[in-house]
Amino acid sequence: MALINCEECGSEISDKAAFCPNCGYTKHQNIKPVQREGCFLQTLNGGCMAIVVILIVIGIGVKLGPYLIEFINYIYQVSQSN
CATH class of the missing domain: 1.20.5 (Single alpha-helices involved in coiled-coils or other helix-helix interfaces)
Structure with a gap:
């Protein structure tokens, strides 16, 4: 696990993180939220x-x-x- 800088706010985040916990920026903008079926x-x-x-x-x-x-x-x- 390496630390990288967020492309949006510059905070250090894990390279495996799906989004920045500081600003919410996602590395992959095409990630769709999981829809719950019920x-x-x-x-x-x-x-x-x-x-x-x-x-x-x-x-x-x-x-x-x-x-x-x-x-x-x-x-x-x-x-x-x-």
Whole structure:
């Protein structure tokens, strides 16, 4: 391991270092950051999850709406007959 000078800031760094710890300069500018793969739900942020939940609730409400109105009318008729 030899010490070399950083091309950007001049600090002494290891010749095996991927970047300068002082200024962050990389010897190889084409180094791409490692992308982490994960579950689809882990990659969603909170805002996207909230939108998905709201859309599901709306979908359930649209599908069950007529049944709920019928049930409420039935309860109303039962309460009026007593």
